[in-house]
Amino acid sequence: MDFLVIQFLNGLASASALFLVACGLSIIFGVMRIVNFAHGSFYMLGAYIAYTLAGPLMDWMPGGFWLALPLAALAVAMIGALVEITLLRRIYRSPELFQLLATFGIVLIVQDLVLILWGPQDRLGPRAPGLEGAVNILGSPFPAYDLLLIGLGPLVLLGLTLLFRRTRWGVRVRAATQDREMVEALGIRQDRLFTAVFILGAFLAGLGGAVQLPRAAVHHAMDLEIIVETFVVVVVGGLGSVAGAYLAAVLLGVLNAFGIVVFPQISLVLAFLVMAVVLVVRPLGLLGRPEAASRSTTGLWDTPIRPMARGRRDIVFVLALVLAVLPVFAGSYLLTVFSEVMIFALFACSLHFLMGVGGMGSFGHAAYFGLGAYGAALAMTQLGLPMEAAAFAGPVLAAAGALVFGWFCVRLTGVYLAMLTLAFAQITWAIAFQWDSVTGGDNGILGVWPSAWATSAAAFYYLTLLVAGGGILLLRQFVFAPFGMGLRACRDSPLRADAIGIDRAAHQRLAFVVAGAFAGIAGSLYAFLKGSVFPDVLAIPLSVDGLVMVLLGGLQTLTGPVVGAAVYKVMRVFLASWTDYWRLIIGIVIIALVVAFPRGIVGYIQQRIAPLLDRPEGDQPKAGPP
Amino acid sequence: MKLEVHKLDAFYGRAQILFGVTLKVAAGEALALLGRNGAGKSTMLRAILGLVAARRGRVVLDGRDISGMATGRIVRRGLGWVPEDRRIFTDLSVEENLEIGRQPPRAGVPHWTVERLFSLFPNLAEVRRRPAGQISGGEQQMLTISRTLMGNPCVIMLDEPSEGLAPLIVERMAVAVTEMKREGLGVLLAEQNLTFSRAVSDRATIIEKGRIRFEGTLECLLADEAVARAYLAV
Ligand SMILES: Nc1ncnc2c1ncn2[C@@H]1O[C@H](COP(=O)(O)OP(=O)(O)O)[C@@H](O)[C@H]1O
Ligand SMILES: [Mg+2]
Numbered sequence: 001m002d003f004l005v006i007q008f009l010n011g012l013a014s015a016s017a018l019f020l021v022a023c024g025l026s027i028i029f030g031v032m033r034i035v036n037f038a039h040g041s042f043y044m045l046g047a048y049i050a051y052t053l054a055g056p057l058m059d060w061m062p063g064g065f066w067l068a069l070p071l072a073a074l075a076v077a078m079i080g081a082l083v084e085i086t087l088l089r090r091i092y093r094s095p096e097l098f099q100l101l102a103t104f105g106i107v108l109i110v111q112d113l114v115l116i117l118w119g120p121q122d123r124l125g126p127r128a129p130g131l132e133g134a135v136n137i138l139g140s141p142f143p144a145y146d147l148l149l150i151g152l153g154p155l156v157l158l159g160l161t162l163l164f165r166r167t168r169w170g171v172r173v174r175a176a177t178q179d180r181e182m183v184e185a186l187g188i189r190q191d192r193l194f195t196a197v198f199i200l201g202a203f204l205a206g207l208g209g210a211v212q213l214p215r216a217a218v219h220h221a222m223d224l225e226i227i228v229e230t231f232v233v234v235v236v237g238g239l240g241s242v243a244g245a246y247l248a249a250v251l252l253g254v255l256n257a258f259g260i261v262v263f264p265q266i267s268l269v270l271a272f273l274v275m276a277v278v279l280v281v282r283p284l285g286l287l288g289r290p291e292a293a294s295r296s297t298t299g300l301w302d303t304p305i306r307p308m309a310r311g312r313r314d315i316v317f318v319l320a321l322v323l324a325v326l327p328v329f330a331g332s333y334l335l336t337v338f339s340e341v342m343i344f345a346l347f348a349c350s351l352h353f354l355m356g357v358g359g360m361g362s363f364g365h366a367a368y369f370g371l372g373a374y375g376a377a378l379a380m381t382q383l384g385l386p387m388e389a390a391a392f393a394g395p396v397l398a399a400a401g402a403l404v405f406g407w408f409c410v411r412l413t414g415v416y417l418a419m420l421t422l423a424f425a426q427i428t429w430a431i432a433f434q435w436d437s438v439t440g441g442d443n444g445i446l447g448v449w450p451s452a453w454a455t456s457a458a459a460f461y462y463l464t465l466l467v468a469g470g471g472i473l474l475l476r477q478f479v480f481a482p483f484g485m486g487l488r489a490c491r492d493s494p495l496r497a498d499a500i501g502i503d504r505a506a507h508q509r510l511a512f513v514v515a516g517a518f519a520g521i522a523g524s525l526y527a528f529l530k531g532s533v534f535p536d537v538l539a540i541p542l543s544v545d546g547l548v549m550v551l552l553g554g555l556q557t558l559t560g561p562v563v564g565a566a567v568y569k570v571m572r573v574f575l576a577s578w579t580d581y582w583r584l585i586i587g588i589v590i591i592a593l594v595v596a597f598p599r600g601i602v603g604y605i606q607q608r609i610a611p612l613l614d615r616p617e618g619d620q621p622k623a624g625p626p
Numbered sequence: 627m628k629l630e631v632h633k634l635d636a637f638y639g640r641a642q643i644l645f646g647v648t649l650k651v652a653a654g655e656a657l658a659l660l661g662r663n664g665a666g667k668s669t670m671l672r673a674i675l676g677l678v679a680a681r682r683g684r685v686v687l688d689g690r691d692i693s694g695m696a697t698g699r700i701v702r703r704g705l706g707w708v709p710e711d712r713r714i715f716t717d718l719s720v721e722e723n724l725e726i727g728r729q730p731p732r733a734g735v736p737h738w739t740v741e742r743l744f745s746l747f748p749n750l751a752e753v754r755r756r757p758a759g760q761i762s763g764g765e766q767q768m769l770t771i772s773r774t775l776m777g778n779p780c781v782i783m784l785d786e787p788s789e790g791l792a793p794l795i796v797e798r799m800a801v802a803v804t805e806m807k808r809e810g811l812g813v814l815l816a817e818q819n820l821t822f823s824r825a826v827s828d829r830a831t832i833i834e835k836g837r838i839r840f841e842g843t844l845e846c847l848l849a850d851e852a853v854a855r856a857y858l859a860v
Contacts, residue, residue, distance in 0.1 A: 093679075171722045175715045182713045185675060186727045187701035187777050289717075 002138035007257045009137065013146035015246075015253030016153035020208030021226055022233040022245040023160065024201035030177035030240025031197045033096055035415060038083065038103040040227030041110035042202045046076045046209025047218040048118055051125045054213065058126065065129050073207035080202025084195050087591060092194070094598040097361060101551045102594045104544060107223060108587030114220050116581070125213035145214050152211065156204070157246050164242070173197060177240045178289075228426070228540060232275045235419040238288025247286055269430040272423040276408065279420050283412050305357070305479060305488070305558060312559075323465055332457030336529070339461050341569045342468040343525045348549040348561035349472050350518035356555040357479050358511040359491030360409070361418040364425025365546045367405065368516040370538030371398040372523025374432060377445040377533040382438075387451040387528060394524025395517045401428065402516020403509070410508040422543070429538040444534035448527045464525055471521050476558055478514060487511050552593055554600020563602050627686075628653050628812035629674075629705070629781045634683035636666075636673035636836075643669045644836045646683070649814075651781060656803060656813035658827035658844065660820070660858055666836040667816035668710050671783045674814075675707050676700050688780055704732060706779030710786050710816075712770040716759030720750060723758050723769055727776035735780045736809035743772040746802055764795035771802060781812040788822040800825045820858065824848070832857045 025039045050072035057064030057071075083106060091099055131148060134141035164170035172193060176183045184190045209222070233252060237244030252271050259270040266273075284290060308316070327335060351365045375397030379390035405424040409417050432439045439445065454460050478484050489497040490504045497504055527533045536542065545568070553564025571589065575582035597604040629651040636644040643666050651657045661667050673681045676697040685693045692700050701707070715723050724740050731737045744751035747768040753761045758769060767787060774782060784803070788796045796819075803826040806813055817823045823830065823844065830847050832840035834857050840847065847854060 168725060171718060171725055174717055175722075175726045178715050178717060179713055181677070182709070182715075183726065184698045185677065185701060185707055185709070186773065187698055187729050188726070190698055 002140050005138055006140045006142055007261060008254060009142055009146065009150065011254030011257030012150045012153070012250065014256070015249040016149045017208045017212055018229060018233055018253060019153045019246050019249035020156060020211070021205045022230045022237070022249055023156070023242045024204035025230055026234045026237065026240055026242060026245045027173070028198055028201040029234070029415075031173055031180065032194050033180075034088065034099045034103065035096070036103050036201070037100060037227060038106035038110065039201070039205050039230060040223035040225070041107050042076050042080060042205035043209035043226050044114060044220070044223040045079060045110065046072050046206030047212050047222060048114060048123070049075050049206070050210035050213045051123050051218050054126055058129070063129070065126060069207065069210040069213070072210040073203050076206025076209070077199045077203035081195060081199050084198040087595070088198065089191060089194070090595055091598065094594070095555070097551055097555070098594050098598055101548060102591055104548065105587040105590035105594065108583040108590070111220065111223065112581045112584035112587070118220070120220065122217040122219045124217050128214040131214075149211060153246065153249070157242065160242050169196070224540065229271060231419060231422065232271045235416060236275050236278045236285055238285030239415060240289070241285070241287040244285055244287030265434055269427045272426045272430070275423045276420060276427070279412060279416060279423075280408055283416060285416075305556065307480060308559075320469070327458040327461055335457040335461040337570075337573050339464040339529055341566055342464050343522050343529065344545070344549065344569050345562045345565040346468040346471045347519055347522040348546055348553070348565040349475050350515045350522065351546045352550045352555070352558070352561040353475055353478065353518070354511055354515040355550060356560070357484060357491070358487050358508060358515070360508060360511070361414070362421040362543070363418045363547070364421035364423070364543050365519060366538050366540070366542035367421070367425035367428045368398040368402055368519035369523035369526070369542060370428065370432065371401045372520030373527040373533045373537045374439065374445070375520065376524035376527045377448040378438070380448055381445055387454065391524050391528070394527070395520035398520025398523060399513050399517040402512045406509045406512025406516070409512065410505050422540070425538060425543055426540070429535055432538055433535045439535070442535065444532055446532045448533060449531050450528045460529065464529070467521065467525060471518055472562065475518055479558060483507065483510065548590065552590070552600060554603030554606075556599065557602045557606055560600050560602040564600065567601065627651065628688055629814065630686040631674060632684040632686075634670070634673055634685065635681060636669055636678045637680035638678070642836070644673060647833065647836070647838055649831050649838070651812040651814050653812055654807050654810045655829070656807055656815055656827040658823040658830040659814060659816045659833060660818070660823060660830055661833040662818065662858065665833045667833060668785055670833065671707060671785055671814070671816055674783065675705060701777060702729065704735060704778070704780040706774040706777055706782040708771050708774045708782065708784045708787060710789070712766050714758045714766050714769050714773070716757065718758055720754045720756060720758050720761065720769055723773050724776050727773035729777040732778050732780070735778050736811065737778055738775040740776075743775060746805060747772060747798065764791050767791060767795070767799070771799075779811065781814065782806060783814040783816070785816045786818065787815070788817065788819045796822055818858070820854075
């Protein structure tokens with residue numbers, strides 16, 4: 001009995017910190033509609049800054065420790081203000097996914113800044129003065145500081161509730177959460193409201209990180225660790241709902257505390273299982289409300305996807321020719337790099353099929369890439385199949401996964417759908433990570449080598465060129481087939497598509513299967529390229545890489561993902577070999593690209609440069625929108 | 627002139643919706659913008675307010691050029707908009723909704739207070755603390771108009787304020803519009819309901835497929851049955 005009580009209290013203590021971070025994210029999303037990936041970075045900065053401030057402040061005055069925590073949160077709030085004013089404000093008119101990409105750029109920058117400023121080793125903060133010990137609860141010791149944390153959660157919830165109910169500013173925030181266009185149409189300074197909301201959110205995240213200082217070591221992977229949990233909490237609670245965030249944080253904190261005891265094997269997936277169940281039963285989370293339909297007129301899909309013009313086809317033909325003769329000039333290192341680029345181009349195209357063509361954002365596309373890789377690797381090592389046969393097992397497994405996941409996902413839309421894809425990907429990752437006997441767990445599967453004829457770099461390069469290039473071309477065919485047309489109709493207007501008898505769910509489920517299968521092909525090629533498979537191929541960073549490639553290239557063109565993949569992958573390989581701080585540079589480049597090309601690289605070329613080239617042919621000097 | 631719109635074009639994506647629409651509204655005058663469903667009335671109001679990003683043409687409010695300005699600035703310059711679908715904040719109480727609309731008093735423009743609006747729409751006073759999502763459709767319409775008036779506009783644009791309301795409430799709306807005119811506001815009224823328009827407006831403009839088809843007094847329009855039949859759902 002007392003053991004249960006202690007576990008329950010443990011759950012509540014971790015729920016508090018999670019709640020601080022999650023409610024900030026939820027408030028920011030509610031008002032600004034930005035999925036702020038950088039929220040975990042604010043949390044991490046809060047912890048590091050508190051660590052740095054605590055020592056000197058404790059020497060300077062008694063009780064200095066307790067000053068360090070709020071000061072750290074304030075410092076993070078100021079960093080938040082800087083980010084909002086210098087970056088986010090410039091891109092409010094960009095599509096939401098690009099804002100997400102920009103915040104991901106911040107994540108990369110902060111990761112390297114933390115390494116530069118604080119070094120790679122874990123940092124242990126001081127214990128909270130006066131609360132170092134444990135108190136006795138029903139005969140068991142319980143950390144006194146954790147009791148304080150348990151109280152902090154409800155206190156912040158109360159404070160925020162008063163802020164939102166009793167102050168004029170809070171009422172505005174609630175109104176903007178429901179319908180921000182209307183708030184602007186009533187003359188409220190939207191920019192100031194956004195800045196203030198972002199500062200509040202950053203403050204809460206910073207505080208969440210700072211209060212962790214006496215509990216756990218501060219380290220440089222804290223950001224992604226917490227952001228994933230935070231997403232789960234926010235989505236389970238309902239986007240934009242502070243009370244929902246608290247409810248979800250407590251639910252997950254407590255479940256996790258018991259889960260670790262009862263089923264240690266599934267502790268990693270527990271949160272995601274809960275999220276999947278909640279989203280299937282309550283698609284808007286526990287306390288979420290439907291958002292006012294977005295009325296923005298800056299549609300993402302105002303430029304329809306068209307078959308490639310003749311002139312561009314010549315460019316592709318020349319490019320293909322160059323790729324075909326490349327082995328004559330290039331060494332094996334370069335060929336391997338190019339093989340990898342092509343594999344990721346196929347991966348990006350498959351994600352683009354889901355997002356750009358199907359209109360369904362996915363934060364968990366690595367699931368299908370990884371299933372493809374594991375499918376091929378297992379078929380080879382467990383069933384003893386040769387590469388030629390094992391390679392088929394990858395896409396089949398990936399397509400099967402996509403069928404199951406897609407079945408649930410297409411019941412949702414928007415951010416909720418994206419989050420559910422993330423949940424499924426994490427569940428898949430956790431299975432691969434923990435099912436040692438089959439997948440080898442963290443040690444992965446080794447010895448996934450191609451057949452003898454394809455072992456040389458040049459031979460494998462040609463194989464990749466053929467399979468990945470062919471896959472990309474085949475995927476294009478789907479876009480212009482009746483199935484692709486129907487899918488795009490569902491994306492642009494579910495109502496009208498429904499009215500003309502298109503079965504939306506069926507189209508979208510099939511889109512998942514197609515995208516999954518092609519991602520699976522890419523994954524299985526990747527397994528043979530590397531000769532091994534590790535759980536990384538299912539993990540979040542790979543999903544994010546996919547998103548970055550697709551968005552960098554541009555969502556509304558089919559060439560976009562290929563260009564995005566090439567630019568991003570080449571940049572990464574080049575930078576990683578040249579400096580340790582490649583994240584910093586890539587982060588800056590991503591942000592610069594998002595600000596300069598709000599429609600992606602190819603989108604930009606299509607909109608600004610291509611018309612200049614086309615003009616001499618003089619086919620359409622018509623008046624268009626300004 | 628309080629509001630002058632000169633050759634306004636507006637686009638949704640690549641589709642052009644408005645073609646060189648021109649109109650003027652004077653102080654204390656109500657101009658009815660009439661047209662069938664889909665004619666472009668709402669787009670017209672949204673484009674004037676800057677909510678349609680892709681637009682061309684000149685809009686002058688109270689002598690100052692507001693074309694190309696951001697919506698918030700236009701509103702703070704004194705242009706009020708009451709959307710067709712009301713868009714009240716359902717989670718907020720009636721009073722909180724009014725609070726959102728509040729702007730500082732403006733020189734030379736009628737000043738509206740919560741108490742004054744409650745005397746214009748007594749029904750609202752009775753539900754002042756209730757969440758706005760739980761009041762009747764008629765009360766919601768009164769609320770959305772009051773909320774816009776809290777911004778002390780010098781020109782107000784109303785998008786089908788009589789749509790779907792009981793006759794008694796429509797009469798209340800007519801009284802309110804008359805009061806606004808008496809205070810010297812310019813009123814631009816997008817409507818399909820001829821009876822209501824006749825009760826409150828002085829002049830009328832007919833829009834069809836994004837182009838102006840008729841301009842004149844309402845008497846003129848009603849006398850010419852052919853015009854009314856051709857462009858309006860009568
Ligand atoms: N958000 C939008 N995107 C694309 N087309 C739109 C949008 N809103 C309205 N339209 C189109 O613009 C035209 C004018 O619509 P609207 O201004 O709402 O007409 P009204 O208010 O007179 O009924 C219609 O053909 C409508 O289909
Ligand atoms: Mg309308």
